Each structure stands twice: as C-alpha cells, then as structure tokens.
Amino acid sequence: MGKIAKRFRLGASLLSLLLPSLINHNAIAADNSDKILSRPVKGRDITVSLPAEKTVRITFDRYSAMIDSRRFLIWSGEFDPFRLPSPSLWQDIFEKMKAIGFNTVxxxxxxxxxxxAPGVYDFNGIRDIDRLLSMxxxxxxxxxxxxxxxxxxxxSRGGFPGWLTRQKVDARSDDxxxxxxxDEWLTRVNAIISRHQYDGDKGNVILYQVEDRLGDPSPxxxxxxxxxxxxxxxxxxxLPIFHNETGPVGDWLSVARSGEDVASLIDLHGxxxxxxxxxxxxxxxxxxxAPPDLGYYNLDNSASFLKRPATSLITIEDGSADYWGSNEQYNCLANSNDERHEMLILGNNLINGLTNQTLRMVYGGINWGWLGQSGRITSFDYGAPIDEARNLRPKADGLKRLGQFISTFSDITKMMPGSVIVPTSSHIRVLHNVNPDTNSHLFFITHKPxxxxxxxxxxxxxxxxDGTYTLPEEGNLELNGHDSKYLIAGFNLGRNRLVYSTSQFQTMITQGEHDIALFNGRQGEAGEIVLRYETKPRVTVIEGDARYF
Known part of the structure; x- marks a missing residue:
C-alpha cells in the first residue's frame, strides 16, 4: 500500500468506491478471560447446576457479547407478537427488521x-410461540x-392472567x-424456549429475561x-439470564455491588x-x-459497572403509548423522535461501550381486546420505525445506515477510550475510541451540550x-441543528487502507474481484476520504459530486 490519495473529497449524499480484492472481515476472536458465565443456583424447592460438560455458548466480557467466543454486538428491536395476532404477518415484521439493520429481535x-383459566394454556394459532421463534x-x-x-x-395487569387476581396471593414474592x-406458566413456556435456545447450528434464542423492574431487593x-x-x-x-431494571444503577445491581451473593439471581445486568x-x-x-453517558464517559467513578458497559443490556424506550383524551400524538412522536434523534441516542450509547442495545418499539401494533393497560387507546403505534400498518417510516433509513455500519465495522465490538480530542469549536464534543487489537479509531461528534x-x-x-492529521485537511466539518456524526479511521477496506473519512462509512460488500465501499453524508456538506491503495479506486457518485486532490 505504497500510494496514498491525499484528500479525496466528497460533496455527495452517497458515494461508492470500487476497490480491489477483499480481505475477509470476520468477527474478531475474543480471549477467554473476564467472561460472565452461568453458575450453579439454588431456588425454592429446586437445586440445579449446569452439567460440567455443557458448553456455555453465550458469554460477555467488558467489551461485548460473544457467541461461541466470537464477538457480537446485540443490535435488537422489540416486537410484541400479541399485538399482531396474525402469524402470516410475523415474517413480514422480521424481514423488515432484518432489512433495516437489526440482527436480533x-x-x-x-x-x-x-x-x-388456571391450568389452561394455549400455544396454537395466533399464540404459537414455537412458530414465532422459527420465523x-x-x-x-x-x-x-x-x-x-x-x-x-x-x-393490563402487567401481563398477569385475570384468574390470578381472584386468588389470595402476594404476587412477585416467594408466596x-x-x-x-x-411454575405452571414457566413449565410450559420454558419447554418451547429450550428447544429454540442457541446451540451451535440449532436455535436462535440467546438471552432470557425474568421479571421486569422488580425493585426492592428484599430477602x-x-x-x-x-x-x-x-x-x-x-x-x-x-442461556444467560438477566433482569431489566429501572435505570442503570438499579436495586439489583446495588445488591451485587454490596458484595452479597447474587449468583442465584442474574447473570447479566439489564x-x-x-x-x-x-x-x-x-x-x-x-x-x-441531552443523552446521558452511561459507560466510558460517565464521570461518576463510584458506578464501577459503567466502566464495563458491555456487561449490560440496555433497553431504549424511544416512543410512547398514546392515551384516551390526547391529541393523537403518534405522528408527533414519530417526527420528534426522528432519524437524527435516534442516531444521537444510539451513537452516544455505542461510543460509551454499550454494545448490547434493544430499541422499544420497532413495531408497536394494536391493543386487541383487553390487552392494553388502563387508559391506553387501541392503537399501540408508539411512533415506531414500522408503523401500525407495517409501513416503514423515514427514520427506518437512518437505522438501516447505522445497522449496516455496525455489521461491517466489526472492530466496534472491542473499543476503549482513546486520546482526548479538542476540536477548534468549544461548542463541539468529540468522543474518541480505539480498538486495542487493530488500532482502528471511532469518533462520535455532537454539540456541547x-x-x-x-x-x-x-x-x-x-x-x-498512518500519521497525524487535521480532519479535514481542507475546509471544515459541520454540525447543523439537531445533529451528530460517527466517523472511522485506520480501518482496512480489503487490501486498501482507509486512513480516515469525514463522511460516514456505511458498508462494504464483495462483488467478484472487487470490494465496494459505501459512504454517506448530509446533503450539501463536503466530506474527505483519504486512502492508501495499490490500484486507484473507481468512484461512483450516487448523489452530489466528488473529485480527487
């Protein structure tokens, strides 16, 4: 890679580079240290340990999740099948989720x-969980x-069956x-889930959540x-078992930080x-x-887990259910929680090392019958990227670009804070991460605040x-209004070296003997791509203009 293209400049919204042959970009293998594994546990009238010979396929370390020791970024969106009681349409939702960049649901x-009724369970037709997981x-x-x-x-009732409310029980306790x-419920549903849990080539369920925002970690x-x-x-x-808490430093994490034995409670913080x-x-x-820093860049040193953010699964509630008497807020929610809003939230989490995220909701659906919580209207559109009628909203485009970036820029699964960056404007913040194995760089740029x-x-x-650079070497970077950018540097695009780019890298594919790399930028904003290459790439401008320097 002796040649370098100094200042390859982009004034385009989309641009592709046709590069010579590809080096295979497999996921980075993880070391075997510092993993969170499932442990022997004891519960009421049940004592059980995983067999010694049973392989734990899903693990976590301080950087990311791992599937069979291969690093993996959990990029998930939420879908409630009971709000779309039509199995023939479940596949449509799953395929749209995959198309807009998600790797997990x-x-x-x-x-x-x-x-x-007590002892009566239905897992057929519109309630067929087995079919759902297979789809x-x-x-x-x-x-x-x-x-x-x-x-x-x-x-309604948080999902408790109506017949349970007629029994004299202390719910959510050891009554x-x-x-x-x-146990009636769990025996039946666990039998289905266990058949679909990940085990090499079989199954696709990778995490299992118990309860939700329980609070009060009393005995x-x-x-x-x-x-x-x-x-x-x-x-x-x-599978690893987790509990979803209200906020990053919740009650159950406090139990863990107090030194008490939580081996029988959770494997993973959520x-x-x-x-x-x-x-x-x-x-x-x-x-x-302003989005909170819930990982590397959080200034509260007492929250030690925030320095190991990938040992958490974060649920991002980005939208809301509408209520009786409102002014039909779903369109406003969809527009206010738009592409730029979601890129700011999700990008800030990624730069903070939160590599396991789930977006609630990706598809909301409808509160059929008596499903919905009291006060909620029938529609559960949520302002989601896929609307109630299963159409894609404009913000799905931004999720697709970010999802493609995550799947291609595999170095993101092992990042740690890099050097402090001081931009020329005091109104700008540049957060900077580096992969310790490959030395690739990731920058996330926002306003300050x-x-x-x-x-x-x-x-x-x-x-x-590849050297010390001012980005860009000609002109300026821009943030206009509600905006953010994620940029990379020091990353191999096949046999070619991306020194840096001030346009956002989106994806790369192999086509015959060539690699095709796709970059994008805001309409009307200039970008700069610097490459080292053996053979001069062919440039295709999809929108805008581009030129060599």
Whole structure:
C-alpha cells in the first residue's frame, strides 16, 4: 500500500468506491478471560447446576457479547407478537427488521394471553410461540425473550392472567401459592424456549429475561428471583439470564455491588432508559434532552459497572403509548423522535461501550381486546420505525445506515477510550475510541451540550496509525441543528487502507474481484476520504459530486 490519495473529497449524499480484492472481515476472536458465565443456583424447592460438560455458548466480557467466543454486538428491536395476532404477518415484521439493520429481535411474552383459566394454556394459532421463534430464525434474527411472569409492557395487569387476581396471593414474592401458579406458566413456556435456545447450528434464542423492574431487593424478592432463575435452569434453559431494571444503577445491581451473593439471581445486568422526545398537548415537540453517558464517559467513578458497559443490556424506550383524551400524538412522536434523534441516542450509547442495545418499539401494533393497560387507546403505534400498518417510516433509513455500519465495522465490538480530542469549536464534543487489537479509531461528534441546535463548523487534529492529521485537511466539518456524526479511521477496506473519512462509512460488500465501499453524508456538506491503495479506486457518485486532490 505504497500510494496514498491525499484528500479525496466528497460533496455527495452517497458515494461508492470500487476497490480491489477483499480481505475477509470476520468477527474478531475474543480471549477467554473476564467472561460472565452461568453458575450453579439454588431456588425454592429446586437445586440445579449446569452439567460440567455443557458448553456455555453465550458469554460477555467488558467489551461485548460473544457467541461461541466470537464477538457480537446485540443490535435488537422489540416486537410484541400479541399485538399482531396474525402469524402470516410475523415474517413480514422480521424481514423488515432484518432489512433495516437489526440482527436480533426482543420478544415479550404475555402470560395472560396464553392462559384464560388456571391450568389452561394455549400455544396454537395466533399464540404459537414455537412458530414465532422459527420465523425469526428464518429471517436471520437472534432472539432475546422476556418471559415475565410480570411483564409491564403497557399490558393490563402487567401481563398477569385475570384468574390470578381472584386468588389470595402476594404476587412477585416467594408466596407458595403464587409460585405454584408461576411454575405452571414457566413449565410450559420454558419447554418451547429450550428447544429454540442457541446451540451451535440449532436455535436462535440467546438471552432470557425474568421479571421486569422488580425493585426492592428484599430477602423475599431475592428468594423469588432465585426461584425464577433456578426454575429456568431446571427446565433446561442454559442461556444467560438477566433482569431489566429501572435505570442503570438499579436495586439489583446495588445488591451485587454490596458484595452479597447474587449468583442465584442474574447473570447479566439489564436496565431501561427513556429517551423519548415527548410532545405537548398541542402536538408540538418538547425540547430534546441531552443523552446521558452511561459507560466510558460517565464521570461518576463510584458506578464501577459503567466502566464495563458491555456487561449490560440496555433497553431504549424511544416512543410512547398514546392515551384516551390526547391529541393523537403518534405522528408527533414519530417526527420528534426522528432519524437524527435516534442516531444521537444510539451513537452516544455505542461510543460509551454499550454494545448490547434493544430499541422499544420497532413495531408497536394494536391493543386487541383487553390487552392494553388502563387508559391506553387501541392503537399501540408508539411512533415506531414500522408503523401500525407495517409501513416503514423515514427514520427506518437512518437505522438501516447505522445497522449496516455496525455489521461491517466489526472492530466496534472491542473499543476503549482513546486520546482526548479538542476540536477548534468549544461548542463541539468529540468522543474518541480505539480498538486495542487493530488500532482502528471511532469518533462520535455532537454539540456541547448534545441537545444544542446550533450550527457549528470545526476541525480537530488526531494521531492516527498512518500519521497525524487535521480532519479535514481542507475546509471544515459541520454540525447543523439537531445533529451528530460517527466517523472511522485506520480501518482496512480489503487490501486498501482507509486512513480516515469525514463522511460516514456505511458498508462494504464483495462483488467478484472487487470490494465496494459505501459512504454517506448530509446533503450539501463536503466530506474527505483519504486512502492508501495499490490500484486507484473507481468512484461512483450516487448523489452530489466528488473529485480527487
């Protein structure tokens, strides 16, 4: 790679480079240290250990999830099948999710939907979980399953069956009557899930959630969680088990930080944050909140888990259910939580090392019958990327670009903070990560604060593997209004070297003897791509213009 194209400049929205033959970009193999594994557990009337010879296929370290020791970024969206009671349409949702860049679907199950009476369960037709999971596999999606028993999910009674409310039980506790009812549900649903859990070439379920935002880690609640964990293991569930908390430093993480034994409770920390940009009563968007730093760049050193962000699964609640008496806010929610909003939230999480994310919702659907929580209207559109009628909203385009970037830029699965970057504008923040194995660089650029609506022009200097550069060497970078950018440097595009780009890298594919790399940028903004290459690439401008320097 002796030649270098100094300042290959892009004034285009989309541009592809035809490059010589490709080096195979496989996922980076992970080391075997510092993994979180499933452990022996004890619950009420159940004691179980995983067999010594059983391989734990899904593990985590401080950087990412791993499937069979291969690094993997969980990029998931949520879909509630009971809000689309038509199995023939499930495949449509899964294929659209795959097409807009997701590699995983998070599926919430509703106990009440399957059990109209004590001891009576229905898993046929529109309630066929076995068929549902098989369809997700056909579409090429892994699955994160949320089994309850309490689900929340804007459901009536939080997903508890109606007959349970007529029993004198202390729900969400170690009450024997309540646990007996719970075990009825878990025995049946675990039998289905266990057949679909990932095991090499078989199955596609990779994570298993118990309960939702339980709170109060009292001894009673701990015994309850221990029972759910042990019941899953007893029923043959070998996947990592997690619980979804309210906020990053929740009650159950506090138990773990206190030094108490939580081996019988959870394998993986999970939590939700609400990033929705809500609308007022006149359907006007409220002011955007700056996204929180929940990982590498969080300044609270007491929250030690934030320095190991990939040991968490974060649920991003980005949208909302509408309510009776509102001004039909779904269109406003869809527009205010648009592509730029979602890129700011998701990109900020990625640069903070949160490599396991699920977006709630990708498809909302409809509250049929008595499904919905009291006060909610029938529509559960949520302002999601796939609307109630299963049409793609414009913000699905941004998710596709980001999803393609994540799947191609495999170095993102092992990143750590790099040198501090000081841009020429005090209104700009540049966060900088580096892959310790390949020395590739990732930059995430926002306003300072990130919810600012200023227009800013700036440059920044950085030492890269190929030398020290000012980005860009000609002109300026721009952030205009509600905006952010993710840029990469020091990354091999086949036999060619991407020194840096101020246009966003989207994806790369192989076609015959050539590699084709795709970059994108804002309409009217210039970009700069610097390459080292053996053979001069052929440039195709899809929109805009481009020229060599």
């Amino acid at each position: 998070t599926i919430q199950l509703d106990w009440a939907y399957h059990s109209p 997700a596999k056909v579409a090429g999606l892994y699955v994160v399953v949320r089994i309850g028993p309490y689900a929340d999910a804007d459901l 024997p009557v309540y646990l007996a009812a719970v 009673v609640k701990q015994r309850y969680m221990a029972h759910l964990y042990a019941k899953a293991r007893h029923d043959g569930i070998t 939590f939700s944050i609400n990033t929705t940009r809500f609308c007022d009563t006149q359907n006007q968007p409220l002011r955007e909140a 990130a919810n600012s609506l200023h227009d800013s022009k700036f440059t920044f200097s950085v030492a890269l593997p």
